[in-house]
Amino acid sequence: MKWIITIWTVLLLASSAVIVSGQTLPWTSIIHLGDSLRTNPKPLMVFIHTDWCKYCKMQENITFEDPKVIDLLTENFYCLKINAEDQRPLTFMGRNYESGSAGDFHSLARMLGMEHGKLLFPTTVFYFPVTQAFKRFQGLQRAEDLKAFIQEFEVGIP
Amino acid sequence: MNLIKYTIFLFSLIITLTNLPAEAQQKGVLTGKVVDESGAPLEFVNVGIRKISLGGITDESGSFIVQNVPLGTHLLTASLIGFEPQQTRVEITRNKLSPTYNFILSESAASLGEVVVTGTMKEVSKLDSPVPVEVYSAKFFRANPTPSIFESLQNVNGVRPQINCNVCNTGDIHINGLEGPYTMVLIDGMPIVSGLSTVYGLTGIPQALIERIEIVKGPASTLYGSEAVGGLINIITKKPASAPLVSADVFSTDWGDVNTDLGLRYKLTEKTQGLLGVNYFNYQNPLDKNGDGFTDVTLQNRISIFNKLNFDRKSGKNFSIAGRYVYEDRWGGEMDWTSEYRGGDEIYAESIYTNRWEMFGVYQLPVDELINFQFSTNGHSQNSVYGDSPFIADQYIGFGQMTWNKPLEHHDLLFGMAYRYTFYDDNTPATTAANSMNEPSVTHLPGAFLQDEITFNDTHKLLLGMRYDYNSLHGGILSPRINYKWTSDNKNNVVRMSVGNGYRVANVFTEDHAALTGAREVVFDGELDPETSWNANLNVVKKIYTASQVFISLDGSAFYTYFNNAILPDYETDPNKIIYGNLDGYAVSKGASLNVEMSWVNGLNIIAGGTLMDVSVTENDVTYRQLLTERFSGVWSIGYTIPSIGLTVDYTGNLYGPMRLPLLGALDDRAGYSPWYSLQNLQLSKRLTSKWEMYGGVKNLLDFTPAANSIARAFDPFDRNVVFGGDGQVVPTPENPTALTFDPSYVYAPNQGRRAFLGVRFTID
Secondary structure, eight states: OHHHHHHHHHHHHHHHHHHHTTOOOOBOOHHHHHHHHHHSOOOEEEEEEOTTOHHHHHHHHTGGGOHHHHHHHHHHOEEEEEETTOOSOEEETTEEEOOOOTTOOOHHHHHHHOBTTBOOSSEEEEEETTTTEEEEEESOOOHHHHHHHHHHOOOSOO | OTHHHHHHHHHHHHHHHHHHHHHTOOEEEEEEEEEETTSOBOSSOEEEEGGGTEEEEOOTTSEEEEEEEESEEEEEEEEOTTBOOEEEEEEEOSSOSSOBOOEEEOBOOOOOOOOBOTTTSSOBOTTTOSSOOEEEEHHHHTTSOOSSHHHHGGGSTTEEEEEOOTTTOOEEEEETTBOGGGEEEEETTEEEEOTTHHHHGGGSSOGGGEEEEEEEESOOHHHHOTTTTSEEEEEEEOOGGGSOSEEEEEEEETTOOEEEEEEEEEEEETTEEEEEEEEEEEEOOOOOTTOSSBOSSOEEEEEEEEEEEEEOOTTOOOEEEEEEEEEEEEEEEBTTOOGGGTTOSSSOEEEEEEEEEEEEEEEEOSSSSEEEEEEEEEEEEEEEEETTEEEEEEEEEEEEEEEEEEEOSSEEEEEEEEEEEEEEEESSGGGBOTTSOBOOEEEEEEEEEEEEEEEOSSSEEEEEEEEEEEETTTEEEEEEEEEEEEEOTTSOEEEEEEEEEEEEOOOHHHHOGGGGSSSOEEEEOSOOOOEEEEEEEEEEEEEEEOTTSEEEEEEEEEEEEEEESOEEEEOSSOTTEEEEEEOSEEEEEEEEEEEEEEEETTSOEEEEEEEEEEEEEEETTEEEEOTTOOSEEEEEEEEEEEGGGTEEEEEEEEEEOOOBOOOSSTTOOSOSBOOOEEEEEEEEEEEOSSSEEEEEEEESTTOOOOOTTOSBTTTOTTOTTOEEOTTSOEEOOSSSTTOOOOBOOOOOSOSOOSEEEEEEEEEEO
């Protein structure tokens, strides 16, 4: 009997642990972004990454797991994830963007993420289509950085 | 959150709109449409009058309405991310209250990105490639700045720059214990550094223009042909789009050497972008700290100029041409040597003048298919003396290659044809015919290859390749390869397996300058066959994200390489000769390496690696350990930036296990094995402004130097007091009890002890 209780306890603990860390960022599918924006215009947070980039993974698995960051982003933003090496053409805000030809990055990632002719991974973009308010951060963003910025993000008419 | 501000604005807008008729104030309405250059409507374009905060966004048909515009002239702006914003002057008058304005927006210019080239010859990202490619950015090497790529490579696990000569400091790159000639060195994917220039070739590449260095450990002959037996080093230069406008990097150590790297991006014409890189290295301060009468470090005066042009073509296809010129004057020897003694037998020195030029380029054919033509050509002339023996050599290499890439749904085909021409001439028996007339060696090497990368799904990938070369001296050579890659669903785990074949058409003489250290004569034991190698490699990559905000990446490899026909220098049979022959037996290099990388979100980064290996030679059933090959090597790099003061601390180092050393016969009393040794460096760098950065530190913190008696009989470099017996062997005498001859090839570590360095970087983007 004792061992059954032990196993139950372990299982319970394990599952509760999963639940605790279970809250994740609700990523908006790029396919539905246009409709969402039309019905309810909200600013976007676009996360540009690649499969092989270490700091992208760190931002995804560390920064975007921070409960406060999740709260802030979920409440006020559409969160979009773009793989710069996506081989499919993507439609972003009603416009088609081609995947990069051999050896190049996706044209949408380049359009949003390039700064001084350089694309760096990860790049985090805040963008409000209604006002064209736009802010780009290249490199790893820590939870504190994002929290501070989100609370300040200016979405008023420029 | 300023959403509130926006909501208030909307509300006030609605209120004013509904109140309009009541107020009966004269206001206008602006309407219009926004399209792109092709005429397609643009949605989500912000159209408004910024000064008075009026505006709206376009709908799906590209139409906009700006209501409630006061009378007068205004500046109407249409802006959308990815497009150049446009402004137009609009006028609302009593007669024209609702004018229409249309916009045509043009896309903002975007430039190209950067990805990996090496592993499969096509550009793919590292994770995608079935071939394990290690990528090191220029920034990685900045943790321990050096005047040449040759020295920089010491920071890479499993790679050791080996100095072969205590006097002239020539070197080669050992990858996993395999010697320099087994490593193919490419610039932008072109086989440029080969033959003669492997010895001094890696010293004159301007570092300002290096984007990254890619390393493949294991053979890659299937794609790259001869020489890619043990591994591949591909130096990728910057694209004009990613290079700074101006960059300068100057650094010096307390030995008095100065290294200068300059980089410049310029526009030759509207459609032609250029990149210029200049490297100048000067060291003219003879020092003899170990007291053997010889310079500790070779004196060098070197200039290298690199220029690359990129042409923008209407078709958007690739076309670039690059050229490099290197001149170097180096000498090492007895402290009182001057150039008057060059080639004489009074005062010993090794003096080498090198003149080298290169041209290479890529042209993508203006057809729908992806067809690339690549070419390279180079000339190398070396005028050198080793004591009183001159070595004068000329080499010309021409290379052309056509590749056709055909991506299909699950297959990605690459077909290629290549041709390499090599002309080589020198003043030694290597290019002398039986009738003792000079007979330069000319080699034709046509080849064809086919590769198919099969993607079954996101998890499984298979790469099959086959190459056939016909060498005008050795005949046909077939080299197949197979690579397999498994990726876990979350992409955090990758397993790669590969089996491949490499071959090398040896021109040993040009590659092993230990042969030319003056004291030994080079002898060939019959006709040499091409060396062939078979290699199996297992690579496992695992990525872990811990709850305590640490990223850990583990990258482990196990390798096994079997050599046939290995051409090995025999230093031991006769101390006055180096006898080259095809090994009657085989050589095996096997081992395992592990790389660990840990990153914290606060910017602390630790990279540590270790390689365990066993390189052995089996001849007539007797197995012995290869000379100058360590069983263990470790490397680390720890970096941390203190953001508040913009100061970066880098601590880098190496640890090497004992190597078997080339002794001169049984009586030689020098140590048969090198000790464990470690080279450690500390650097502080501080960003002063966005343009200026200063760095400085200490190299070789532990002040390790090899034994002072590394040069045998340094006091008698011309062997005047050495007595030889009838069989060519040295006879021990009271003056020479250990039966040595002058020999600088007993070398396992650089001769420079602890030293300080200071440098400055200037960049304009």
